[in-house]
Amino acid sequence: MSDLLPSALNLARFQFAFTVVWHFLFPAFTIGLASYLAVLEGLWLWTGRGAYLDTYRYWLKIFAVAFAMGVVSGLVMSYQFGTNWSVFADKTSPVLGPLLGYEVLTAFFLEAGFLGVMLFGLGRVGPRLHFVATCFVAGGTLLSAFWILAANSWMQTPVGHATSPDGQFIPDSWLAIIFNPSFPYRFAHTVTAAYLTTAMIVGAVGAWHLLRDRMNERARIMFSMAMWMAAIVAPLQLLIGDLHGVNSYHHQPTKVAAMEGHFETERRAPSILFGMPDADAGVTRGQIAIPAFASLYLTHSLDGEVKGLKAFPKDTWPTNIPLVFWAFRIMVGLGVLMIVLGMASLWLRRRNRLYDAPWLHRFAVAMGPSGLIAVTAGWTVTEAGRQPFTVYGLLRTADSISPIAAPAVAASLAAFVVVYFVVFGAGIAYLFHLFRQTPEAGEHGPPQGQPVRTAGITPAPALIDLAPETHRAEPRQAGIRP
Amino acid sequence: MSIDLTLIWALLIATAVLLYVLMDGFDLGVGILFPAEAARADRDVMVNSVAPVWDGNETWLVLGGGGLFAVFPLAYATIFPALYMPLILMLLALVFRGVAFEMRFRARTSAGELWWDRAFSWGSFAAAFLQGVCLGAIVQGIRVEGRAYAGGWWDWLTPFSVLTGVALVVGYGLLGACWLIWKTDGALQARCRSYARVLGFATLGFIALISVMMVIQSPPFRARWLTLPNMLYAAPVPVLLALLAWRFHRALGKGEDGVPFLCALGFFVLSYIGLGISMWPMIVPPSITIWQAATHPSSQLFLLVGAAVLVPVILVYTSYVYWIFRGKVRHGEGYH
Numbered sequence: 137m138s139d140l141l142p143s144a145l146n147l148a149r150f151q152f153a154f155t156v157v158w159h160f161l162f163p164a165f166t167i168g169l170a171s172y173l174a175v176l177e178g179l180w181l182w183t184g185r186g187a188y189l190d191t192y193r194y195w196l197k198i199f200a201v202a203f204a205m206g207v208v209s210g211l212v213m214s215y216q217f218g219t220n221w222s223v224f225a226d227k228t229s230p231v232l233g234p235l236l237g238y239e240v241l242t243a244f245f246l247e248a249g250f251l252g253v254m255l256f257g258l259g260r261v262g263p264r265l266h267f268v269a270t271c272f273v274a275g276g277t278l279l280s281a282f283w284i285l286a287a288n289s290w291m292q293t294p295v296g297h298a299t300s301p302d303g304q305f306i307p308d309s310w311l312a313i314i315f316n317p318s319f320p321y322r323f324a325h326t327v328t329a330a331y332l333t334t335a336m337i338v339g340a341v342g343a344w345h346l347l348r349d350r351m352n353e354r355a356r357i358m359f360s361m362a363m364w365m366a367a368i369v370a371p372l373q374l375l376i377g378d379l380h381g382v383n384s385y386h387h388q389p390t391k392v393a394a395m396e397g398h399f400e401t402e403r404r405a406p407s408i409l410f411g412m413p414d415a416d417a418g419v420t421r422g423q424i425a426i427p428a429f430a431s432l433y434l435t436h437s438l439d440g441e442v443k444g445l446k447a448f449p450k451d452t453w454p455t456n457i458p459l460v461f462w463a464f465r466i467m468v469g470l471g472v473l474m475i476v477l478g479m480a481s482l483w484l485r486r487r488n489r490l491y492d493a494p495w496l497h498r499f500a501v502a503m504g505p506s507g508l509i510a511v512t513a514g515w516t517v518t519e520a521g522r523q524p525f526t527v528y529g530l531l532r533t534a535d536s537i538s539p540i541a542a543p544a545v546a547a548s549l550a551a552f553v554v555v556y557f558v559v560f561g562a563g564i565a566y567l568f569h570l571f572r573q574t575p576e577a578g579e580h581g582p583p584q585g586q587p588v589r590t591a592g593i594t595p596a597p598a599l600i601d602l603a604p605e606t607h608r609a610e611p612r613q614a615g616i617r618p
Numbered sequence: 619m620s621i622d623l624t625l626i627w628a629l630l631i632a633t634a635v636l637l638y639v640l641m642d643g644f645d646l647g648v649g650i651l652f653p654a655e656a657a658r659a660d661r662d663v664m665v666n667s668v669a670p671v672w673d674g675n676e677t678w679l680v681l682g683g684g685g686l687f688a689v690f691p692l693a694y695a696t697i698f699p700a701l702y703m704p705l706i707l708m709l710l711a712l713v714f715r716g717v718a719f720e721m722r723f724r725a726r727t728s729a730g731e732l733w734w735d736r737a738f739s740w741g742s743f744a745a746a747f748l749q750g751v752c753l754g755a756i757v758q759g760i761r762v763e764g765r766a767y768a769g770g771w772w773d774w775l776t777p778f779s780v781l782t783g784v785a786l787v788v789g790y791g792l793l794g795a796c797w798l799i800w801k802t803d804g805a806l807q808a809r810c811r812s813y814a815r816v817l818g819f820a821t822l823g824f825i826a827l828i829s830v831m832m833v834i835q836s837p838p839f840r841a842r843w844l845t846l847p848n849m850l851y852a853a854p855v856p857v858l859l860a861l862l863a864w865r866f867h868r869a870l871g872k873g874e875d876g877v878p879f880l881c882a883l884g885f886f887v888l889s890y891i892g893l894g895i896s897m898w899p900m901i902v903p904p905s906i907t908i909w910q911a912a913t914h915p916s917s918q919l920f921l922l923v924g925a926a927v928l929v930p931v932i933l934v935y936t937s938y939v940y941w942i943f944r945g946k947v948r949h950g951e952g953y954h
């Protein structure tokens with residue numbers, strides 16, 4: 137029976153990949169959305185314009201659902217190190233443990249604590265303190281990204297530690313560990329990616345509603361803000377991504393060689409646009425390439441030498457080179473489309489036709505999931521490119537796994553697949569239902585539209601006092617029957 | 619002189635786990651009481667009473683797991699593979715329940731609503747039961763060779779661990795009922811008083827039964843509880859528990875609102891202290907002590923510096939959030 141199963145190692149790897157990809161879809165969206173909500177609420181307080189509050193509430197309902205799914209799928213991650221990767225956990229704990237500990241202490245409690253206030257507390261604490269709560273949640277998501285990316289980056293570019301006789305990594309310099317060589321680049325690249333992911337979703341929802349009613353003020357706010365983000369941040373991301381790539385080239389040359397499909401070391405190395413890397417034969421077949429271009433962006437000289445995979449022992453090559461190669465192309469291709477979208481929006485904005493160009497709106501709708509796909513592809517490059525190591529060059533994935541039997545991993549993997557598709561599938565279907573709702577004037581967030589979520593004080597009157605010109609007296613029941 | 623960092627950390631993580639049990643205990647308990655409360659309006663009140671705080675409550679579980687990884691890696695790397703199935707099922711139960719929290723208010727059909735309610739309730743039951751199973755399995759001991767778990771993947775399932783699982787469901791149900799006595803009024807509150815009476819005495823019965831079984835099963839526990847002078851140090855725990863049981867009984871009789879909840883919390887705190895007395899200084903019974911399981915001193919110190927500042931801050935703002943949402947949750951409020 138167990139002969140028919142893949143090895144426990146491959147099952148555990150697949151389980152980790154499955155759960156982490158599902159998990160990161162939510163933070164990739166909510167990191168950006170939390171900041172966006174803070175900006176919207178700040179604009180509302182600053183300008184007093186009710187449409188900002190309406191837009192805030194529209195996205196707050198979405199944030200609540202996406203955040204809950206991020207929390208519960210993240211809880212699974214923090215236990216999976218122990219259940220499936222206990223040897224890894226034991227060896228890396230002195231270095232990684234405190235980083236994750238700081239993530240819990242500085243970020244998770246802050247987010248979870250103030251999320252309740254953000255969702256249900258506007259009427260109880262007043263708008264200014266509520267804005268502070270929103271900022272705490274947004275700050276919490278960024279702190280969380282800081283610590284988890286410090287931990288991930290250390291696994292990619294481990295420094296600042298010694299090794300104990302029983303194989304544990306012992307911290308030597310915490311500053312060196314946290315600010316390891318790839319961390320600044322990975323942090324900038326990931327947070328920017330999260331902002332773009334949110335911008336693509338917000339832009340798509342705004343555009344979808346503009347296609348129905350181009351005068352909808354809330355949809356205009358969403359679309360305009362998202363397009364500013366695309367126009368400014370998408371090109372910036374290309375630059376950050378390039379710097380990150382050069383950094384990876386210096387510290388993880390096998391990863392970059394797999395991304396580029398380079399097997400041979402050469403000067404004037406071509407940039408391979410498309411092709412099919414064949415690890416067994418050691419060639420990339422059917423290349424369409426730009427001569428010398430890879431030398432230019434990796435060494436900043438047309439004549440620079442670029443190392444190929446064959447310069448390294450074969451047992452240190454990434455285990456799935458075509459995956460790394462193609463995931464990289466998907467990420468870059470979508471990034472380029474985001475830049476095109478941003479530039480198109482700038483051009484139309486200059487001509488005062490931003491809200492008046494259905495083709496742009498359709499383009500933006502189509503680009504809605506592009507951030508999520510690009511982020512997933514990017515992390516596939518990073519993580520599959522780190523193989524066959526969990527701690528690059530130092531600890532092999534095969535030496536990291538728990539002493540567990542394949543049937544146990546197979547059973548839990550099956551359970552994860554079923555539960556995630558059912559639960560998160562329903563959650564995502566509901567998110568689409570929310571996206572379809574027209575953002576109305578007098579929009580009500582989760583606290584106001586629902587029965588008994590707050591007691592004692594009904595928030596609506598307080599808000600009507602604050603923004604009298606924009607709110608109807610009767611709250612709209614957001615999808616809730618009495 | 620040197621400060622025993624490991625001891626401080628053991629107390630800190632034990633406290634985090636206790637806070638988790640107390641806080642998520644009552645919100646899981648609310649889900650456990652769902653089958654008894656079928657009316658939609660009552661269920662809404664029940665969920666609303668915990669909606670603003672459940673997320674923060676569950677974060678203590680992340681701190682418990684994360685703290686174990688950070689400070690006691692050997693415990694993390696042996697307990698987690700040993701409890702592979704119950705832990706993963708528990709996490710899946712929490713996934714169901716966490717999403718159901720957000721979704722049950724938003725269901726668009728009554729069938730959808732029913733299924734989210736079921737997900738919430740069954741998820742709460744399963745999470746509570748499996749946490750109790752994990753506790754029972756740890757108390758019974760985990761087989762370790764070298765630095766790795768050496769048992770099979772069904773070792774955790776024993777009559778004793780099933781008993782502790784059932785006991786925790788009952789105990790969390792009690793916390794949930796007492797929380798609702800505090801946070802609600804009217805007919806729902808009156809019904810919760812009668813649940814609390816039944817669940818309270820069932821909880822005390824389970825505490826007694828499990829205590830006796832532990833002492834019978836395990837010579838080290840017996841030595842700790844039944845020989846002098848240890849017996850004198852340990853004696854206040856059962857004595858206080860008896861006093862608290864009497865106070866609990868009186869509070870329900872007099873119709874007090876907050877006292878039953880405090881008494882129920884007290885049952886848990888005292889049982890937890892009793893468990894601590896039994897297990898000390900083992901973190902993975904029967905073989906690994908907290909000092910053997912502890913990570914490198916510099917890692918302990920680095921995280922402790924942050925924890926010393928951040929844990930008090932967290933406690934302050936968590937209390938503040940509870941304060942913001944103080945008071946009774948009532949039927950019908952917020953509809954218009």
